[in-house]
Amino acid sequence: MQYLLKVSIENTPLWRLVAIDGKADISHVAKLIGLAFDYKKSQYCFNIDSRKISAGVDGQTSSLEELKTFDSLSLNAGDVFGFVNETQGSLNHKVEVMKAEDKLYCLIPSCLVGAGILPPEDNLTTDAISAYYDKDDCPSLNLKEVTNRLREYGSVRKDLEATMSQVSAIPFDIKG
Template identity: 80%
Template sequence: MQYLLKVSIEDTPLWRLVAIDGKADICHVAKLIALAFDYKKSQYCFIINNQKFSAGIDGETTSLEELKSFDSLALETGSVFNFVNETIGSLRHRVEVMKAEEKLYCLIPSCLVGAGMLPPEDNLTAASISAYYDMEDCPSLNLKDVTNRLREYGSVRKDLEATMSKISAIPFNVKG
């Protein structure tokens, strides 16, 4: 499946509409969402139906669970869950699955639309983000830059075999 996710930072006007491939692992999708907002290195998780799914640290996995495909979460159009940036004061995001289809007719991954930029500071809060957004000289969101970051990172993990070997410390061969 391919997914169109509306990701909104709770209690702020910032949001992104991101297209992702469900074949990507949970950790990879978390990194794509982080790139859409241009977060610095952080630890992430998803909270779906009150269950926490660890999503790595800046795209680096810490367990085999984080390598499960996003498809394995069994989300469908209308599903709502949370994405949490655990490093930055537990900054929570509301994620709504706008579409879940076999084929989306857009670039994967990409950011189709959104609003607002993060302030250039390390200690982000909903209040500081909203205040920055309301400033007259706040820079505009450049969707081309956001999509370029996502495309550079890729739609799925390219080093799956090496990542699994590193996590499990056992040689792993995906070719059989």
């Protein structure tokens, strides 16, 4: 499946409409969402049906759970769930599945539309984000730049086999 997700930072006017491939792993999708907002290196998770699903740190995984495909979450159009940037002040996001179809007729991944950009500071809060958005001289969102970041990262993980072997490698210790 391919998904059109509306991702909004809760209690702020910032949002993005992103197109992603369901074949991508959970950690990869979290990184794509992070890139859509231009977050610095962050730890992410999804909250779906009262279940917290770890989504790695900046696209890097630490468990096989994070390598499950986004499709494995069995999401449908109309579903709503949470996404959390745990590093940047625990910013909570509302994610709405706008479309879930076999084929979306747009670039995958891409950011089709959105509003606002983040302030250039490290400790982000919803108040700081909203105040920055309301400034008269706040730069506008450049969709081409956002989509270029997403496309550069790719629609799916390129190093899946290496990542799987790294995550599933269990140290073998023989005590004598």
